[in-house]
Amino acid sequence: MNQINRRKFIKLLGAAGVASTTSGLILPGGAIAGSKARVVVVGGGFGGATCACYLRRYDSSLDVTLIEPNNQFITCPFSNTVLAGIKSLDFITHNYDGLHKNYGVKIIHDTVISIDATAKNLKLKNGKTLKYDKLVVSPGISFNWDEIEGASEENSKIMPHAWKAGTQTTLLRKQLEAMKDGGKVIIAAPRKPFRAPPAPYERASLIAYYLKKTKPSSKILFVDSSGDSEELAMFRKGWEKLYKGMIEWVDGSEQGEIISADAKTLSLTGRTVGNLKGDIVNLIPPQRAGDIARVAGLTDKSGWCPVSQQNFASRLQKDIHVIGDACIADPMQKTGHSANTQGKICAAAIVTELSGGTMPDVTYNVSIYSLLNPKYALSSAGVYRLKNGKLKQVAGGLSAKKASRKTRLKEARFASGWYKGITMDTFGKT
Amino acid sequence: MKRNTFMQLMAFSAVTSLFLTNAVMAEAPDKARIMADACQTCHGPNGVGSGKIPELKGLEKSDITESLLGFRSGDEKSTIMGRYVKALSDDEINMLAEYFAGLDK
Known part of the structure; x- marks a missing residue:
């Protein structure tokens, strides 16, 4: 640099900068x-x-x-707590201000x-x-929609899916509030793959939580096209303890899958499960x-x-x-x-x-918390790594099968923490 | 532009280009950052802010390492961390502990 003075050096850097951009x-x-x-x-x-x-x-x-x-995003996680009257729709509504203000993301x-x-x-x-x-x-x-005769976007205003959170969540909540004691709620969950596989279990749990408090003679009929699983067994054990006799689980896998829906009579039909009639039909389509x-x-x-x-x-x-x-x-x-x-x-x-x-080489981490009531949660964790270009699970698993009330409560608290963490992280809040 | 100045500019462009190349290369997140960023989903931005889930920022490296090793062996009880940490090697545990201990307190 001894042959070039400082001013020339800055000029040169400027020129180089322009050239490179x-x-x-x-x-x-x-x-x-x-x-x-x-x-x-x-x-x-x-x-x-x-x-x-x-x-x-x-x-x-x-x-x-x-x-x-949309100007706002309403999350599916924790939308079951809105159905149960535990949280408001505002609680699960987030805007994009953080992404723009804190991180300079342009939003259209x-x-x-x-x-x-x-x-x-x-x-x-x-x-x-x-x-x-x-x-x-x-x-x-x-x-x-076309996989279930009689199901449609239009008919979802009568038989809500509430599987995209927002007006559908509010609609199903209003139906639950209006239902008389002794009524029957049908929840029909589709075959895998679908969004948030354990969420129908959480939904059955939290609707039962609401009904038990306000309309204790009511029942839930849960037609589940995913069939039985180790995870479901843990929920059923919890239901037995918390909501004895309120939730009837029906294996809707394979031949049991729902093939038609009638919005006029609020009924669903599957090949083996027959004709099912409810006061509320929560039909979650494939x-x-x-x-x-x-x-x-x-x-x-x-x-x-x-x-x-x-x-x-x-x-x-x-x-x-x-x-x-x-x-x-x-x-x-x-x-x-x-x-x-x-x-x-x-x-x-x-x-x-x-x-x-x-x-x-990094890990891909996933945790899913499900509430059975505000003080009882189960979780599922998955850690994955790439092996020969394909993801393989290397760790994770479900909550302990046998655990104290204190552990289930701790997981319920972590569920709230998880929700706060992931929404801050996703929407750029600081 | 004099020939001499032109040659100097070319030389400086090359040096600056190298510098910029390195600067841009350095912006790609490394393994520690990508893996630590995964922790933030539950623990909050920079490991804080999700209330009921323990904070990571400001902890001593030895405390983080000890906890993670304890979760992995089962010596330290946990609800979910034990299920997660079984995926991590000693080097990765050390790397994550160093990352979070290094964040501004």
Whole structure:
């Protein structure tokens, strides 16, 4: 530096800076750095919001835009507590201010109507086109109405699914409040894979909690197309203790699956379970990836999105990643925590790829808390690692089968803590 | 631009490019950060804020290591951590303890 004075040095650095930002730096492997890569995230649930947040946390030079139709997100986790009158809808409602203010995520409230993977752009309902270098799609689920005769979006206003939280949650809550003592609530849960597999067990539990307090002669008929399991056995043991005689579980797997629904008579029919009539019918239909995934050619014949489990890159379209309920990430279950984990891993993988690096070997963690009442919870934990490109469970499991009341209470407290933690983490609250 | 200055600029561009390359490379999160970020889902941002779940920020490295090793062996009772920590190697436990102990108190 002895031949150049300080002023000249600064001038040179400035010139070099301009050169590098206008042309970008080409790194080994063709990665682009120094230029501001544009990443667009579609869908502001646990997957998309987390991914947008962590893209900016990992690389604040990235231009990150989150596209979400709604101004607020109402979570499915803890929506069963709203049905039971334990929490309000406000408690499970979150906004996107933290992502924008704390992490500089640009938010567009609109709906994506098409994605052009070749031109690398997407069209919004308002007519605008948005370009991207990398796209992350986190569209959640859509319902396969046509698998159940008589079931439809329209009829869900009479037989609510309440499997996307919001007006459906409020509707089912109002039906429960209006039902007379001695009434019957039918809960029909679909076959796997579907969003939040243990959540129907929690729903049966918390509806029983509400009915026992206010309408103790009422009953719940739970038609479960997932069939029996070790996890269900733990819930049934809890029901025996807490709600003896209130919840009747019916094996709705295979031939028992619900094949038709009648909104006029509030009845459901399955091949082996016969005709079931209730005062309230909570029909949770079979599911597939959110519609935009199909429109964009990201789904296979299963209706879900095949991805690399290392970086969640679509196996069908270049430069598009799919995370959350929509992607095929088994053995990870389709839950809010899985989506949150996938959002982080996907963000780390995109930043790593753009900088020309290699993703380290990391764990993928998931926990699912279910309340049987406000002081009794069970949990399921899963830790996964990639082995030959495929996720394998390496640790985890269910709560202890035998445990004291104090342990169940501790898990209920942790369930609340988990909810607070994951919503702060996902929506960029500090 | 004089030839001499041009050559100097080229040399500096190369040096700056290398610097920027390293700077950008360094932004990619490493293993410790990615794995520690997984803890935040339950424990809250930077390991604090989820009330009933124990805080991680500000703990001594030895305390974190001792707890995690205890959860893994079963010597220290837990509801869920024992089920999680069985997935971690000694090196990973050490790495996570160092990460959280290193956060501003």
